[in-house]
């Protein structure tokens with residue numbers, strides 16, 4: 285059985301990784317691992333035949349047809365429903381990326397990188413066979429934005445190859461930001477933004493186990509709370525953590541190196557297909573979350589008897605529109621999927637290029653609307669323990685019930701869910717995630733424009749002028 289259970293995943297986390305939080309090295313990482321059990325509960329959608337007599341997660345599928353993309357859609361949607369889209373970096377995210385890479389030999393094999401490609405394919409098979417959970421760091425930290433990313437003080441931080449032995453390369457530097465870092469089995473590094481040709485030692489792609497000596501995992505503050513699921517439905521279970529990663533002379537075995545100081549490969553692989561591949565996963569997650577938010581908001585206004593107010597219905601319509609536009613863009617991207625070469629199919633990238641910078645703004649607005657609709661109700665929320673108190677419970681039932689006799693407990697649970705979604709410490713972190721997880725919106729609008737210029741001729745203006753010149757002028761008298 286290649287698809288792991290929660291217990292098997294937890295057993296894999298007990299190693300010698302250097303995870304730091306609040307200035308302390310964490311000795312034993314324990315976490316809930318329900319996510320791995322979820323794939324077994326929903327095996328019809330989440331698991332596929334691995335071709336070796338077992339099963340593997342659907343995110344490891346290398347799509348060879350439009351039907352494969354549909355199979356993957358069903359699985360990714362079911363996975364996203366586990367956290368109603370509040371978990372950005374469930375392991376399917378990196379799995380999808382590596383399945384896409386492994387399906388593109390014509391990209392990875394170029395410029396003398398045959399060995400890197402061979403290693404990559406073997407690693408992708410290992411991810412599927414061992415059901416590995418991966419985090420990734422693809423962004424170079426910049427100290428001074430006045431200086432180009434790979435010059436001066438900024439270049440000093442760049443992850444680079446500093447040495448080589450017969451069987452390994454030694455790397456040093458830092459990367460942002462490993463979501464899921466402390467809970468992952470492996471850390472993957474692969475190309476994101478283009479790098480200068482004259483700095484080949486930073487053109488790296490590889491994967492190492494999280495327990496590799498020299499890997500320092502610096503966690504942000506923990507926003508998870510040891511409270512009931514009723515009180516904090518997200519914070520009690522879904523703090524996926526984010527960590528700054530320092531590679532302090534980390535030894536990477538050569539069979540885990542996919543790009544070794546090769547800027548040609550590094551700068552090419554992200555340009556063909558990555559967006560059409562990975563954004564099927566990210567947009568499915570976003571859609572699940574937007575639909576959840578719309579339903580949550582609708583229930584909130586019913587409980588407060590505000591469903592008939594026009595300014596309220598406008599906001600609900602706005603929320604629904606974001607979900608529906610996302611669904612439509614996803615459907616178009618999937619319907620227009622094609623073979624990107626090597627017999628590997630990804631979605632059409634155009635709708636994704638448009639969504640990538642636009643969705644962050646919608647996600648922030650969703651939270652704004654939830655707060656606007658929720659008002660003080662987001663804080664007048666008795667806890668589960670309050671309802672167990674025999675003196676307090678009848679008072680809560682009387683004073684904190686909802687419209688149409690909705691019980692106080694149900695009302696409280698609803699607004700607690702909304703607060704944890706949009707307003708708690710974890711909710712705030714998820715909002716920041718939405719803004720930046722695929723790089724900043726200004727950067728992505730620029731990319732959208734560049735892609736639009738690359739992929740199509742734009743002649744409507746001269747054609748209009750030509751047609752106008754051929755028409756007789758209207759004489760207004």
Ligand SMILES: Cc1cc2nc3c(=O)[nH]c(=O)nc-3n(C[C@H](O)[C@H](O)[C@H](O)COP(=O)(O)OP(=O)(O)OC[C@H]3O[C@@H](n4cnc5c(N)ncnc54)[C@H](O)[C@@H]3O)c2cc1C
Pocket residue numbers: 373420421422423426460461462463464526713716717720721722723724725726727
């Ligand atoms: C919660 C969270 C989780 C993350 N998880 C991961 C992960 O798992 N793996 C990973 O590799 N990375 C991850 N990231 C990192 C993410 O990829 C980077 O934070 C993101 O790329 C932004 O980096 P930056 O600040 O350098 O962006 P920049 O693009 O430099 O933007 C910085 C600021 O400048 C503004 N800006 C940028 N360009 C322009 C412009 N042309 N004009 C005007 N303003 C501009 C932006 O709006 C922003 O305010 C995560 C980030 C967050 C917040």
